[in-house]
Amino acid sequence: MSHVITQACCGDASCVYACPVNCIHPTPEEPDFGIAEMLYIDPATCVDCGACVSACPVGAIFPSHRLPVGQERFAKVNAAQYQHPADWTARFPVDPSRRLPLAPIGHPHQLAVDERVSIGIVGSGPSAMYAADELLRQPQISVTMYERLDRPFGLVRFGVAPDHLNTRKVMRLFDDIARNPRLEILLHTEVGRDITLAELRSRHQGVIWAGGAPTDKPLTLPGIDHVGVSSATSFVGWYNGHPDFTDLDVDLSTERAVVVGNGNVALDVARILVADPESLAETSISQAALAELRRSNVREIVVMGRRGPLHAAFTLPEMIGLVDSGVAVTVDPADLDKASPAAHDLDMTLRAKLDLLAECAARPAPKGRRIRLAFFSSPLEVIAGQDGRACGLRIGRNRPVIDDAGVAAGIETTGETSVLDAGLILTSVGYRGIAVPGLPFDDARGVIPNAEGRVLSGADPVTGMYVTGWIKRGPSGFIGTNKTDSAETVSSLLADLESGRRLH
Numbered sequence: 001m002s003h004v005i006t007q008a009c010c011g012d013a014s015c016v017y018a019c020p021v022n023c024i025h026p027t028p029e030e031p032d033f034g035i036a037e038m039l040y041i042d043p044a045t046c047v048d049c050g051a052c053v054s055a056c057p058v059g060a061i062f063p064s065h066r067l068p069v070g071q072e073r074f075a076k077v078n079a080a081q082y083q084h085p086a087d088w089t090a091r092f093p094v095d096p097s098r099r100l101p102l103a104p105i106g107h108p109h110q111l112a113v114d115e116r117v118s119i120g121i122v123g124s125g126p127s128a129m130y131a132a133d134e135l136l137r138q139p140q141i142s143v144t145m146y147e148r149l150d151r152p153f154g155l156v157r158f159g160v161a162p163d164h165l166n167t168r169k170v171m172r173l174f175d176d177i178a179r180n181p182r183l184e185i186l187l188h189t190e191v192g193r194d195i196t197l198a199e200l201r202s203r204h205q206g207v208i209w210a211g212g213a214p215t216d217k218p219l220t221l222p223g224i225d226h227v228g229v230s231s232a233t234s235f236v237g238w239y240n241g242h243p244d245f246t247d248l249d250v251d252l253s254t255e256r257a258v259v260v261g262n263g264n265v266a267l268d269v270a271r272i273l274v275a276d277p278e279s280l281a282e283t284s285i286s287q288a289a290l291a292e293l294r295r296s297n298v299r300e301i302v303v304m305g306r307r308g309p310l311h312a313a314f315t316l317p318e319m320i321g322l323v324d325s326g327v328a329v330t331v332d333p334a335d336l337d338k339a340s341p342a343a344h345d346l347d348m349t350l351r352a353k354l355d356l357l358a359e360c361a362a363r364p365a366p367k368g369r370r371i372r373l374a375f376f377s378s379p380l381e382v383i384a385g386q387d388g389r390a391c392g393l394r395i396g397r398n399r400p401v402i403d404d405a406g407v408a409a410g411i412e413t414t415g416e417t418s419v420l421d422a423g424l425i426l427t428s429v430g431y432r433g434i435a436v437p438g439l440p441f442d443d444a445r446g447v448i449p450n451a452e453g454r455v456l457s458g459a460d461p462v463t464g465m466y467v468t469g470w471i472k473r474g475p476s477g478f479i480g481t482n483k484t485d486s487a488e489t490v491s492s493l494l495a496d497l498e499s500g501r502r503l504h
Ligand SMILES: Cc1cc2nc3c(=O)[nH]c(=O)nc-3n(C[C@H](O)[C@H](O)[C@H](O)COP(=O)(O)OP(=O)(O)OC[C@H]3O[C@@H](n4cnc5c(N)ncnc54)[C@H](O)[C@@H]3O)c2cc1C
Pocket: 009, 010, 011, 122, 123, 124, 125, 126, 127, 128, 146, 147, 148, 149, 152, 153, 154, 155, 156, 159, 160, 161, 164, 167, 189, 190, 191, 192, 210, 211, 212, 213, 214, 236, 265, 268, 431, 468, 469, 470, 471, 476, 477, 478, 479, 480, 481, 482
């Protein structure tokens, strides 16, 4: 017997520090921490003490004999990571573009400054909450948080899917942090509208911008502005009751919807569209979205990736959660056949993903609502009917480009095109940060330029200005990834306070 980490893991590493026998990896000190899709328990060394269970903020850890229905596969997933000696660097040779620039969590540091210090944080999402938690370890520091919405916690409230009940439990941890009397959260206060950044900087000795990446990466296509096309950013905001998206016009009278992109957000959107609305009724889903889903005629949701199965952006835990929750998922076996010939060299996570896709491809065609995972397909044009509404998507077929080592290094078009009928097209090609008036901005990456969280203007740090979360490193990573990220920013801020570099 041993304990097992399951789907909801958001990678905050609390369990690592709770475990008395160091059997949970990768740890934040190991180089693959920022890449791994979850953390894994070594069944051979776990002593079943249960300490990690109490430490986990999202209830992701279970004894192997008590795994919840649909999560049983995770016993194998955890064990598979320990089949070979623990060399985590060799274990995750994934796409370096997905590597997160993270420093390891530092050791607790006691600030050698006597007077009281006030820090402002813009935003109240995970990166803001983790930054506040780190800062409040110093008894001299008090924090004021500025949040533009009427409720705190950013994408944890308005992004995480309503059926991800365990993941949303991380809000309890944030509630605990928010109860600290030295933390004040000012809701309905948008920096740049209700208060200027200059005012903020005059109020506090340091300011951390943690405003996230609130918009979507644009997808430039002929016909993209037709009614019936939306971004996943808007659609997710709509079903989660985000005040900016309550008026979104969502028409689910169509039989087929297409989601462009195949990251975890695309899977969330597809799963909500395919779900039995009654299973969502007791969740935090918005009542307007629930009513629309009850009227829905959507039978098939096509989740479309431009690259092949080897480069699917969704993670293994999310794919397992989808398939083992009973959702009908179909895959064209021909797409799997085109996978790289070097597939036998894959790490365990990728191999398990391919095995799961092969399992889906081998199943008989489902009769009811289904999700179709389509690969090697690029969107070319949105086609509209006479009423001006989107009614289809022209798609270009791609094939993998195999390099000399036999690895699928990229894609190229085959020149074949086809039209997929669909009355709802959702673009889920990633989020994007927006420029903050008064701060430098890296327009190519959609982030505020920084070195270890210190905002940079050219090569020079902007005194007293810091950044964390998605607006610091770009829109990728799990909730817990922001903990390490914020620890890095806070440690830069504390070092600057000690050396006297601050606003006033
Ligand atoms: C659809 C979706 C689902 C996800 N699901 C999961 C999941 O299941 N599990 C998981 O581990 N990770 C998930 N993630 C990833 C996770 O949500 C992010 O890693 C995390 O929220 C990023 O934190 P952040 O603090 O940088 O940004 P955010 O969470 O976006 O927080 C930014 C906050 O700043 C506020 N703000 C912005 N500008 C201003 C301003 N000018 N003044 C005042 N306030 C401002 C915003 O209102 C917001 O509250 C999901 C992401 C998305 C998009």
